[in-house]
Amino acid sequence: MSSVDDFKKNPEKELxxxxxxxxxxxxxxxxxKFPILASDAEEIFQEGMTILWxxxxxxxxxxxxxxxxxxxxxxxxxxxxxxxxxKDQNFKQKKSIDRILYSENPLTAYNEERISLVNxxxxxxxxxxxxxxxxxxxxxxxxxxxxKIMEYKNANTLKSKKYKCIKRLQNLVKDISNxx
Amino acid sequence: MDEYNELIDAYLRDELQGEQxxxxxEQLSKDEELNRQFQVALEIKQALRYNDLSAKLETIKAxxxxxxxxxxxxxxxxxxILICVLALAALLWYFNRPPVTDESHKLNDNYAHLFETESFxxxxxxxxxxxxxxxxxFEDKQQKAYDLxxxxxxxxAIPLLTELWEQHNDTLAYYYLxxxxxxxxxxxxAEKILxxxxxxxxxxPLSQ
Numbered sequence: 001m002s003s004v005d006d007f008k009k010n011p012e013k014e015l016x017x018x019x020x021x022x023x024x025x026x027x028x029x030x031x032x033k034f035p036i037l038a039s040d041a042e043e044i045f046q047e048g049m050t051i052l053w054x055x056x057x058x059x060x061x062x063x064x065x066x067x068x069x070x071x072x073x074x075x076x077x078x079x080x081x082x083x084x085x086x087k088d089q090n091f092k093q094k095k096s097i098d099r100i101l102y103s104e105n106p107l108t109a110y111n112e113e114r115i116s117l118v119n120x121x122x123x124x125x126x127x128x129x130x131x132x133x134x135x136x137x138x139x140x141x142x143x144x145x146x147x148k149i150m151e152y153k154n155a156n157t158l159k160s161k162k163y164k165c166i167k168r169l170q171n172l173v174k175d176i177s178n179x180x
Numbered sequence: 181m182d183e184y185n186e187l188i189d190a191y192l193r194d195e196l197q198g199e200q201x202x203x204x205x206e207q208l209s210k211d212e213e214l215n216r217q218f219q220v221a222l223e224i225k226q227a228l229r230y231n232d233l234s235a236k237l238e239t240i241k242a243x244x245x246x247x248x249x250x251x252x253x254x255x256x257x258x259x260x261i262l263i264c265v266l267a268l269a270a271l272l273w274y275f276n277r278p279p280v281t282d283e284s285h286k287l288n289d290n291y292a293h294l295f296e297t298e299s300f301x302x303x304x305x306x307x308x309x310x311x312x313x314x315x316x317x318f319e320d321k322q323q324k325a326y327d328l329x330x331x332x333x334x335x336x337a338i339p340l341l342t343e344l345w346e347q348h349n350d351t352l353a354y355y356y357l358x359x360x361x362x363x364x365x366x367x368x369x370a371e372k373i374l375x376x377x378x379x380x381x382x383x384x385p386l387s388q
Contacts, residue, residue, distance in 0.1 A: 015243065
């Protein structure tokens with residue numbers, strides 16, 4: 001059974017290994033535990049794998065075996081889906097990504113239109129800025145780690161680059177929304 | 181402004197705890213400029229995460245195809261290995277199979293001459309005395325059994341001859357039964373009958 005350490009050495013390989021080994025077992029457990037279809041169970045498994053990957057990347061899961069942890073994530077996703085199916089039939093139609101975000105925090109509102117706008121701006125901005133903001137806001141790396149990855153001189157350089165990137169992004173968002 | 185940025189970043193990176201976090205949230209609801217800057221940073225964070233999660237999800241979904249492909253390949257490989265093992269086992273068995281040492285075949289060779297027409301006819305004793313008088317139906321059965329014996333159809337004659345002996349004490353049928361067993365290469369059964377006193381009046385093919 002793979003561990004977090006194995007995963008960090010070669011994420012894609014370990015994910016593929018885990019996918020092949022655990023898929024059938026996890027789907028069977030989910031179908032037995034919740035009144036859901038096999039297609040739902042497969043989606044939950046894929047969503048669970050995605051969350052597991054993110055949690056390892058963000059150092060929120062730092063030691064232990066992957067499969068039992070994945071099973072825990074999937075059970076939470078299964079409970080959320082089961083609850084929501086009873087309340088809201090439209091939940092079935094939601095995209096996997098939206099279901100992941102909902103299961104994490106049902107109160108967090110994601111404005112899809114704004115997200116799409118910011119994403120267009122991020123893509124226009126190019127790699128160094130996008131990478132810096134991703135490391136800082138999404139991957140939540142420490143200042144020292146970002147300086148090392150981005151090969152900056154010091155924390156002040158990082159601060160000023162980040163400020164410039166945010167400003168540039170805001171301007172791009174404005175431009176894009178004005179064009180629409 | 182710089183202080184605002186640091187607070188927003190710390191909040192979004194989950195670095196504010198307890199009272200600090202509550203204080204920031206209160207400030208956020210009162211300070212419009214702070215709230216405006218916070219919304220910008222939050223949107224960036226959400227967009228980046230949305231992007232990242234979507235990419236991860238796509239990668240995971242693509243693993244399904246790789247996984248099924250790998251399973252198909254693995255199954256094909258196992259199938260091929262199984263066929264090779266079976267073929268090898270069949271070859272090994274063929275070249276190492278034990279030689280045929282069936283005693284009955286030796287017996288057949290030893291007594292084969294008895295079943296050539298001329299010799300065999302000397303064992304047909306239909307005209308000789310029978311032990312019992314029998315009803316008509318019995319005679320039909322007897323005739324059929326004897327005919328089958330005469331035709332050397334021993335496989336079919338044996339059950340009828342056994343019945344004639346067991347139910348009607350037909351000694352000739354018993355003698356024919358012994359020869360039939362010999363013809364069917366069942367030496368021990370043949371010996372038991374042909375060496376018995378019951379058929380002592382008939383010539384014993386085993387002593388020829």
